[in-house]
Amino acid sequence: MNTHEIRVTGDGSKTIFLPELNETYHSSNGAVQESLHIFIQNGLDLVKKKGPIRILEVGFGTGLNAFLSASWAEKNNQPIHYIGIEAKPLPPELCFQLDYPRHIGQNTEKIYDELIHCDWEIENQLSPHFSIHKKEMKIQDFVTEEPTDLIYFDAFGPRVQSEMWDITILDKMFQSLNSGGSLVTYCAQGQFKRDLKAVGFSLESLPGPPGKREMTRATRI
Numbered sequence: 325m326n327t328h329e330i331r332v333t334g335d336g337s338k339t340i341f342l343p344e345l346n347e348t349y350h351s352s353n354g355a356v357q358e359s360l361h362i363f364i365q366n367g368l369d370l371v372k373k374k375g376p377i378r379i380l381e382v383g384f385g386t387g388l389n390a391f392l393s394a395s396w397a398e399k400n401n402q403p404i405h406y407i408g409i410e411a412k413p414l415p416p417e418l419c420f421q422l423d424y425p426r427h428i429g430q431n432t433e434k435i436y437d438e439l440i441h442c443d444w445e446i447e448n449q450l451s452p453h454f455s456i457h458k459k460e461m462k463i464q465d466f467v468t469e470e471p472t473d474l475i476y477f478d479a480f481g482p483r484v485q486s487e488m489w490d491i492t493i494l495d496k497m498f499q500s501l502n503s504g505g506s507l508v509t510y511c512a513q514g515q516f517k518r519d520l521k522a523v524g525f526s527l528e529s530l531p532g533p534p535g536k537r538e539m540t541r542a543t544r545i
C-alpha cells in the first residue's frame with residue numbers, strides 16, 4: 325500500500341496526501357497559494373528587524389515554507405536563520421516530484437534541491453542570506469537555545485493530531501519567541517485561540533487563503 329500519494333491542488337501546485345490520516349500536507353485549494361498567504365504575506369513580510377531573522381517551523385514536511393523563505397531572503401537581501409522541526413522526514417525523492425521550483429521562479433531549482441538533500445542535525449548555509457538547521461525530532465522534545473522572531477506552526481490539523489495543539493506546546497512556543505515575535509498558522513479553531521490567549525499571546529484573526537475564512541497570527545507583546 326502506498327503510504328504517500330501526490331495530489332494536485334487548486335492552484336496547480338502539488339501536495340502529499342497521507343491515506344493513513346486522511347490528511348494532506350497543504351490546502352487542497354492550493355498548496356503554494358496557502359503557504360504564501362499564511363507564512364510569507366502574513367508572517368515574514370511583517371517582521372520588522374534589521375539583523376538576521378530567526379524562524380522556527382513546526383512540521384518541516386516537504387520544505388515548501390522553508391523554500392519560500394529562502395527565496396524571500398535572497399530577494400530582500402535579508403539574512404534568515406531557519407530551524408525546521410520534523411518528526412518523520414520525507415524521502416527527498418518524493419519532495420523532488422512535487423516540482424515546487426516551477427511555481428516559485430526561475431533559477432530556484434538549486435536551492436530547493438539543496439534544501440531537501442542537506443544533512444539533518446547540522447547548520448547548512450544554502451545561499452548568501454539563508455541558513456537552515458533541520459532537526460529530526462518531535463516538537464514535544466524541542467528545547468529553545470535562542471529565542472526566535474517568527475514561528476510557522478504548520479502541524480496536521482487538530483482533528484487528526486490533537487496533541488500538537490496542546491496548551492503545553494503553545495506555552496513552549498510563547499516562551500520560544502522574542503518580545504514582538506509572532507506565531508502564524510492556518511488554524512482558527514475556537515479552543516486553539518482561547519489557549520493561545522491563556523498562555524499570553526495577543527491574537528489577530530485574519531482572512532485566510534482562498535477557500536478558508538480565517539487564519540491566526542499570535543504575537544508575544
Ligand SMILES: C[S@@+](CC[C@H](N)C(=O)[O-])C[C@H]1O[C@@H](n2cnc3c(N)ncnc32)[C@H](O)[C@@H]1O
Pocket residue numbers: 348349350382383384385386387388389409410411412413461462463464478479480488
Ligand atoms: C501539515 S504537515 C507540514 C507541511 C510542511 N510545512 C510543508 O510545507 O510541507 C505537518 C508535519 O508535521 C510533522 N509532525 C507530526 N508530528 C510531529 C511532531 N510531534 N513534531 C514535529 N513535527 C511533527 C508531520 O510529519 C508533517 O510533516
